[in-house]
Amino acid sequence: MPRDPAAWVYVVARNAGIDRLRRDAAAGRRAAAEARVLETAVADAVGDDGHDGAGDRGAGDARIAELTEVGDEQLRLLLLCCHPSLSRDTQVALTLRLAGGLTTQEVAAALLVPEATVQQRIVRAKRKIRTANIPLVVPADLHERAGVLATVLGLIFNEGYVAHSADAGTLTRVDLADQAIRLTATAADALPDEPELAGLLALELFHRSREAARTDPDGALVRLADQNRSLWDRVMIARGFTVLAQAMAQRRLGPWQVQALIAAEHARTPTDWARVLRYHDLLLSMSPGPVARLARAVAVAEVDGPAAALAQVDDIDGLDRYHLRHAVRADLLERLGRTSEAAREWDRAAALAANPAEAAYAARRAREVGPQT
Template sequence: MDAQLTRVAREEGGRLLALLADRVGGIDQAEECLQEAYLRAATAWDASGVPDNPAAWVYTVARNAGIDRLRREKASAQRVSAQARVLGAGVVDDANGSVGRDGTNGPDEVQAALLIAEYSTVGDEQLRLMLLCCHPALAPDVQVALTLRLAGGLTTAEIAAAYLVPEATVAQRIVRAKRKIRDAGIPLTIPADLSERAAVLTAALALIFNEGYLAHTEAAGTLTRTELADQAIRLTATAADALPDEPELGGLLAVELFHRSRERARADADGVLVRLDDQDRALWDRTMVARGYAALSLALAQRRMGPWQVQAMIAAEHTRDQPDWARIVRYYDLLLTMTPGAVAELNRAVAVAEADGPQAGLDALEAIEGLDNYHLLHAARAHLLARLGRDAEAGAHWRRAASLTHNPSELAFVAARLLETET
């Protein structure tokens, strides 16, 4: 039961919130109704079992809670009646005995079909919620954090790990953002000009996928949080379909699909990370790879190159049996002209090592600044030092990488490499 409820909150929470925000008067009210529904589900499902459609069950109870809230809060009985008729269309009243306010009785077959149909038509509602979070009145870092929290379903701890900032900082950003949306009366609508918001939305979706593809917290217990990575792909595909004139969304979708296609090969039977070069390519999902190429082709056809499209071309090169490392280095050179950054420099250095040898890669690593507390910098340096036969130095950097690594699968990999250098 707990696992099912967690799955609904994680995978469906953004869609539920998107639907409810329009129907119960705003984001804060929708969140409160959802929390009430989750609490009722914890009790009801434990007593009577998980319903056939748990997300629709939660939606029904949350929406009923919203109706009750309106009845209590509206001073005018006439306004209450009008709102309840709109919000409760298709919901049988308590007096008829079909849908209990605690959700324990559940809807009858006809009612269930209506609710599931309404819940399944989320479409524009979720896009509106994502774009609301990316409103230009909010600071860029706040936009991303709010999108991750409301539409992406990440906890404040997970967002903090992705940002490398204290959890309290993220919590304050989200509270301030929701207060500003409420006080300014910012509507939950799709604006005519999407260019500014699309860029922030793309960044937020990328962070959701990154947290799913490589979990940052030890509590995750695995290399990948597959449900979160798949949710990011669904959200990105929804946004890319709805905003076909934004090729960077297509580029991001391609990156996500290329990376996700390797899931079955990324860890061994003991859950230890397997390097890309050592993966069994027969385990890769070729259908997902083909979807990635299709998304990339559509994006590139618009002839408006952006950093996510470049990253997609790099990821596409890795799907080949023999990647062209010199070409990958050139792609990173192009990427760095668009979005300079130390992590991109690190990835370029790794590619240089493959193209020109470990010493060339090590020289490129030494020029990078600002990543002293990033475990992958030390892991890359240790790997190249080991290739050069400098095991003592490599061991020191493997130990440093281990001290900075939180994901258990990565930590097991680092521990194994450290053992190799010491034997």
């Protein structure tokens, strides 16, 4: 076991499936980021009204000394960024800016929002941190705060991983997912008694391990069942299993661990769909909701067949504008031989998908199943 497991996980994450060029560029930025974390914390402490960026260094030296002494500066910074008194959007932007060390411009590019918006969120957040006196501390009762941390880091990962195929040619989005993995590893490492953080880390590792197989050489999405499994990153998957096992050993199951269990099962060959279905039942009992029911229906299709799954999807309310609902219906209809209905649903999914790669995938399926004229 390496001395610093978080760093090790990150190195593993960085090295896998990414080309040399990207790695070198990111490594340079990372080194700069580490330095910037402290600088930014200093700028925060000193205060810089109306400006985001490096502030007066006057009171800085003492602050740096204090942060380094305690040795949990990253954790305290993460907890500050994810303070429950800040809005979710602010937590995400602040985490990337302060804990991740990204520039305002990089945060804006990563979240696909205008730089001015990010700038404003961060300036307001800093003002609130200062004016309302939000402390840079590790609180005694960490459980609830760890939950917020997991939510924010999960959002960042999702933004990077799921949304990144929006512009598969750019590096930013993969970097964002890697940034989330790095921060989650830091948090999980600093808070070993919060197994949900490790659960999230495992989930991120399982997803990230499939990066190289997710798109074909033309950049088109490849669905899980059709992926070339030899492209999956075995080291990352193994690390995911280890992290998940350590989390589960604490016997305090939560939604992140269950989602990681589902992702883990998908990493096995062949996938035990009955088990996946049981995990989905468990997940639904922990965090019910239409999206969780939709995900469960996909497993139902594998266990009880497409007709049973379709009945369940049709029973879910409130997802009419959600492209994946139409994609799942389309796929089920196709398997049932109802091709013209399937084509209409693929079209609908394509129209609703915000992500070009997903839209292109749905459009292609619509063409393949064809309007039966």
